[in-house]
Amino acid sequence: MAAGSPGTQGGESLLFLTDEQLRKGIEAMFFAYRAFTADPDRILENYEYGRAHHRAIHFINRQPGLTVNTLLTMLGVTKQSLNRVLRTLVEDGLVESRVGRRDKRERHLHLTEKGAMLERELSDAQRARMRAAYRAAGPAAVAGFRQVLEAMMDPDIRRHYQSMKDHTA
Template sequence: MTKDQSENLLFLTDEQLRRATEAMFFAYRGFTADPDRILAGYDYGRAHHRAIHFIHRTPGTTVNNLLSILGVTKQSLNRVLRTLVEDGLVDSRVGDRDRRERHLHLTESGEALERELSDAQRARMRAAFREAGPVAVAGFREVLEHMMDPELRRHFTAAKDS
């Protein structure tokens, strides 16, 4: 990319930004389509998927940490977790040091569902990344990181570094 081309990116028109917004909406729709079909078989929604994803990424995470990451109400998360625990996908363990804390782990069934959901999304992303090429992939990641709120960026960066 030439210097002139990169400088033009800094001065996008409102219409170009609208098109980028639409592209994100449609990409998100595609990104969630396969997991949505899988989740429908369990009568689950995207909140269940997000909980499963982040419990898998940080086994033993606390309910409070998950609340912070997901940015949902305690009532909403408790409803999702109750279902996942009752269905045998998540194990909620009392903390060793603080008995008020609950530490969350995926069961074997939960790990299997997480793998099925992630495999579908990774396949879509892998194909898109391969088609776009390494420079576009690096730029895409950078744009996503700059769109994150600072607190979420810290969570993301911490997970990336571990």
């Protein structure tokens, strides 16, 4: 692995690719992600749920009717792990699991009214922080932020990500 001396390739200064810059980026990801999850985590403490429940609720809200398998792919966990979470959400009446019409093996997931309420409470908090950060950084920075995150994703997931609803894109 190269020692990270930047040099100049293609006539462009590549100072933003030094090891120091990359390490700062790594730290920024760590600290920002922790802040990013802190607000919903605080809310979840009031219920008997954890971050795993939040993630499931988020994606079910985003793609109502998605199958268990699709959710599995997006969350990147085992079915046993997801099932534990999903079972409590169904039992508690936050998520509805409907047998597929065409393929009756599939279960299509929807939020109930109660589930949608929790989703809103959680995402309101998370979006509030996001909005403040976006507002502070400005539209150009936000575009760059999204570009870098997208480039960082695994390609299969990136396709899922890009195909998700985005009215203003």
